Amino acid sequence: MSDTILKQKDIEDLFQSLTTRMLGLATKDINLKPINQDRVRVSWPTGGAPAWKITEDIVFLRVNNADAPITRQRETEYAYNNLDVHNAKRTTSYTRVRTVNFILYGPNSFDNADVIRNGLYLPEYREELAKKNLFMILDVPMPIRFPELFNGQWWERTDFTVSFNELVKRQGTVPWIKSTNIKLYTEKGEVK
Numbered sequence: 001m002s003d004t005i006l007k008q009k010d011i012e013d014l015f016q017s018l019t020t021r022m023l024g025l026a027t028k029d030i031n032l033k034p035i036n037q038d039r040v041r042v043s044w045p046t047g048g049a050p051a052w053k054i055t056e057d058i059v060f061l062r063v064n065n066a067d068a069p070i071t072r073q074r075e076t077e078y079a080y081n082n083l084d085v086h087n088a089k090r091t092t093s094y095t096r097v098r099t100v101n102f103i104l105y106g107p108n109s110f111d112n113a114d115v116i117r118n119g120l121y122l123p124e125y126r127e128e129l130a131k132k133n134l135f136m137i138l139d140v141p142m143p144i145r146f147p148e149l150f151n152g153q154w155w156e157r158t159d160f161t162v163s164f165n166e167l168v169k170r171q172g173t174v175p176w177i178k179s180t181n182i183k184l185y186t187e188k189g190e191v192k
Contacts, residue, residue, distance in 0.1 A: 004133060004169040005096075011063050012042040014132060015100055019059055022119035023112060054155055057106030059116075066097040066163060078174065087173040096166040098134065101159065102143075109158040113143035120162060133167040 006014075020026040025036040038052075040059045052058050065071075071094070078088045104113050119125055120136055129136065143160040 003171060004167070006132060006134070006166060008063065010132075011098060011100075011134075012061060014129075014134075015061050015063065016040050016042055018119070018125055018128065019061065019102070019116060022116050022125070023059070052105070054153060055107060057108045057112060058104070059112065060101075060103040060105075062101040062103065064099050064101070066099045068097045070095045070165070071097055080176075086176045086178060088176055090172050090174050092170045092172075094168050096168055097137075098164045098166050099161055100164065101161045104143075104158045105148075105155055107156055109156045110143060110145050113158040113160055117143060117160060117162075129164070134164045135167075137163040137165060 017026070019040045020036070023040070025039055039057065040061065042061050042063075073094060075093045077091045077093075079091075080088055102113060102116055104110075104116075106112070117140055120140065121138075126136065140162050141160060143158045146157045146159055147154045148157045149155075
């Protein structure tokens with residue numbers, strides 16, 4: 001009995017892997033060429049901004065939860081494990097909406113954003129996401145170009161966000177009611 005839920009790091013690693021492959025920077029077994037090892041990043045640089053050259057193509061991924069009405073719904077099911085065991089199995093299922101922000105810099109940022117957006121619709125990537133219980137919400141907005149002024153230079157930047165539904169299942173046990181004492185009462189008192 002185990003939960004089906006992705007940890008933040010698992011999702012970040014998954015999207016880093018998918019993105020590097022969509023951009024042709026790695027193969028399915030994540031054989032990154034040394035020159036490409038830092039091209040798709042999950043976190044922002046700690047050494048200050050921008051921490052790369054204006055001519056480099058860099059992708060940043062930011063994965064968050066999103067608030068949506070579907071995230072408030074819960075379904076709970078109970079099933080017996082074994083007649084000899086005095087516990088019922090409880091499974092609570094719900095949906096988390098996850099957003100992945102793709103923030104791309106570099107002279108090819110707009111074109112790379114289009115490659116990633118298109119790649120998310122391809123069966124090989126959708127199937128990989130489905131194996132992790134992640135399902136893309138198909139209404140994906142177009143990438144938007146946001147040139148950014150830094151140190152007197154305009155840096156090419158393109159952003160877009162994709163949302164995914166994650167099916168979550170949490171499991172546990174609940175003890176069965178072993179016995180009960182039932183008494184019937186009338187207006188005149190207790191009936192035995």
